[in-house]
Amino acid sequence: MDGITIREVLKLRNEEKFVEEDSIITEYPFTIFLNGKEFITLLCTQSSLDYLLVGFLVSEGLIDKKEDIESIKIDEEKGIGYVETVKKTNLMEKLYGKRTLTSGCGKGTVFYSVVDSFKSKKVDSNFKMNLEEIRDLVRKFNRYSEMFLQTGGVHSCALSDGKEILVFGDDIGRHNALDKIIGKAVMSDIALDDKIVLTTGRISSEIMIKIAKRGIPAVVSKSAPTELAIKIANDLNITTIGFARGLKMNVYTNIDRYL
Amino acid sequence: MDGITIREVLKLRNEEKFVEEDSIITEYPFTIFLNGKEFITLLCTQSSLDYLLVGFLVSEGLIDKKEDIESIKIDEEKGIGYVETVKKTNLMEKLYGKRTLTSGCGKGTVFYSVVDSFKSKKVDSNFKMNLEEIRDLVRKFNRYSEMFLQTGGVHSCALSDGKEILVFGDDIGRHNALDKIIGKAVMSDIALDDKIVLTTGRISSEIMIKIAKRGIPAVVSKSAPTELAIKIANDLNITTIGFARGLKMNVYTNIDRYL
Numbered sequence: 007m008d009g010i011t012i013r014e015v016l017k018l019r020n021e022e023k024f025v026e027e028d029s030i031i032t033e034y035p036f037t038i039f040l041n042g043k044e045f046i047t048l049l050c051t052q053s054s055l056d057y058l059l060v061g062f063l064v065s066e067g068l069i070d071k072k073e074d075i076e077s078i079k080i081d082e083e084k085g086i087g088y089v090e091t092v093k094k095t096n097l098m099e100k101l102y103g104k105r106t107l108t109s110g111c112g113k114g115t116v117f118y119s120v121v122d123s124f125k126s127k128k129v130d131s132n133f134k135m136n137l138e139e140i141r142d143l144v145r146k147f148n149r150y151s152e153m154f155l156q157t158g159g160v161h162s163c164a165l166s167d168g169k170e171i172l173v174f175g176d177d178i179g180r181h182n183a184l185d186k187i188i189g190k191a192v193m194s195d196i197a198l199d200d201k202i203v204l205t206t207g208r209i210s211s212e213i214m215i216k217i218a219k220r221g222i223p224a225v226v227s228k229s230a231p232t233e234l235a236i237k238i239a240n241d242l243n244i245t246t247i248g249f250a251r252g253l254k255m256n257v258y259t260n261i262d263r264y265l
Numbered sequence: 266m267d268g269i270t271i272r273e274v275l276k277l278r279n280e281e282k283f284v285e286e287d288s289i290i291t292e293y294p295f296t297i298f299l300n301g302k303e304f305i306t307l308l309c310t311q312s313s314l315d316y317l318l319v320g321f322l323v324s325e326g327l328i329d330k331k332e333d334i335e336s337i338k339i340d341e342e343k344g345i346g347y348v349e350t351v352k353k354t355n356l357m358e359k360l361y362g363k364r365t366l367t368s369g370c371g372k373g374t375v376f377y378s379v380v381d382s383f384k385s386k387k388v389d390s391n392f393k394m395n396l397e398e399i400r401d402l403v404r405k406f407n408r409y410s411e412m413f414l415q416t417g418g419v420h421s422c423a424l425s426d427g428k429e430i431l432v433f434g435d436d437i438g439r440h441n442a443l444d445k446i447i448g449k450a451v452m453s454d455i456a457l458d459d460k461i462v463l464t465t466g467r468i469s470s471e472i473m474i475k476i477a478k479r480g481i482p483a484v485v486s487k488s489a490p491t492e493l494a495i496k497i498a499n500d501l502n503i504t505t506i507g508f509a510r511g512l513k514m515n516v517y518t519n520i521d522r523y524l
Contacts, residue, residue, distance in 0.1 A: 011492040013492075013495065013517065014520070015515045015516065015517055015520075016515065016516035016517075016520040016523055016524065017513075017514075017515050017516075018396055018400075018512070018513060018514045018515075018516075019512065019513055020512045020513075023396075023524075025520065025524075028515065030489075030490070030491065030492045030495060030517075031489060031491050031492065032491065032492040032493070033469060033470050033491040033492060033493035033494070049469070049470060049471070049493070137277055137282075141277075159467060159488075159489035159490075159491060178467070178469065178491060208418060208437070210292060210308070210437065211292050211308060212308070229418075230289075230290060230418035231289070231418075232289065232290050232291065232292040232418060232437060233270040233272075233289045233290065233291040233292060234291065234292035234294075234308070235292070236272065236289060253277070253278065253279045254276075254277060254278055254279075255276075255277045256274045256275065256276050256277075256287065257274065257275035257276075257277075258272065258274055258275075258289075261273070261274075261275045261284065264275055265275065265282075265284075
């Protein structure tokens with residue numbers, strides 16, 4: 007399986023000690039050249055690199071739709087993605103000009119300033135989910151990530167209409183996993199304003215901002231949201247569900263819709 | 266408790282549905298001014314900000330020891346940390362000059378280029394741990410993070426001599442948590458070349474590089490290491506233990522020492 011390395015590992019299990027082969031998740035350095043210039047190196051899982059590239063540019067606000075891209079070429083062996091955009095001006099400056107870099111908390115995309123979040127538009131949708139159906143959906147989602155089951159080392163993300171998994175992505179980074187499904191949706195002309203994002207990772211402000219920027223009305227996580235993410239979701243009408251595990255889940259925003 | 270917000274949350278538990286107060290982890294934007302210039306904004310947990318600041322600068326290779334710092338002032342209300350270094354030249358350039366930024370996979374520090382890793386020196390130590398003692402240590406470590414127990418939303422890190430927890434830090438970001446304990450060790454003149462790092466988070470290459478840069482001989486995680494992290498650890502003689510949970514653990518590097 008791509009993205010996995012087999013290694014001998016010394017295992018302790020109760021009183022036993024033995025050497026056994028195990029699956030290790032690979033970190034793949036993937037360098038993006040934007041309009042001929044070296045732009046950024048992402049450490050990621052070697053899958054769906056084209057979607058990762060597109061999703062990253064979309065999340066960073068450098069492109070908005072499929073038509074903004076002139077060409078994409080992926081050299082998997084060298085770990086390089088070449089992208090040409092239709093508009094070529096000011097992209098690098100736009101990114102590197104931002105002095106306030108967010109960092110540290112789980113990171114992912116580097117370049118959002120915190121205040122950026124509040125430039126996102128309110129989600130228009132009166133999108134309402136059936137919470138019982140969401141439980142079934144989370145069960146399906148859990149079974150999806152073969153790589154997680156093999157290595158325990160990746161995060162997964164999915165897009166859903168509330169019933170089925172439409173797009174699925176996984177990566178060692180929860181930000182990359184989200185960028186992969188956003189990239190796939192953008193490239194496949196899948197509308198995002200009536201979809202749910204499912205994620206195994208925590209919902210930090212940066213994750214919420216990516217979701218808000220695409221007008222996605224709801225996010226469901228197996229893990230915890232942060233207070234800043236909830237604040238943004240409240241401001242923008244994004245439904246936020248956390249700790250969705252088995253028969254449990256917590257609804258943090260738009261509570262009234264689900265009472 | 267600092268860093269926690271209480272919110273009303275709609276809870277589903279089996280067939281029940283009720284609104285109840287819950288503890289949410291706060292993301293605190295913390296902006297560092299380096300020698301009078303705005304430098305970076307970290308999204309973090311509002312605790313041990315001085316240690317975070319120092320640890321971040323150390324991990325980024327901008328300073329190396331306590332004596333490199335002239336002064337630190339933290340304005341908690343404004344979320345600003347002011348640091349003056351003894352040498353003032355070229356620090357910003359050093360950081361922003363690097364074109365290859367790593368990103369995405371869990372991130373943390375932004376500025377390592379992947380190849381940076383291989384500039385770290387081999388860990389000299391013949392440091393060997395008693396694996397049974399490590400199990401006890403992990404148990405102690407698990408009980409330490411009050412914030413995790415309350416919110417489920419933070420990562421923890423600790424420094425240990427193999428027996429006791431000497432320094433503890435937690436944060437919404439696993440990178441920040443590590444920087445906090447490195448910062449505290451640097452400020453308290455605690456040697457790192459005979460200590461173990463314990464972490465709840467995955468061991469990615471960036472985490473391993475931080476550990477390698479300080480000459481720390483061993484890391485123990487409750488979670489998975491990546492293949493690139495293992496490769497770096499192999500090259501530098503750093504013992505890597507993952508999935509340390511209960512009576513289980515996996516040793517990925519320096520296996521011969523523990524057979």
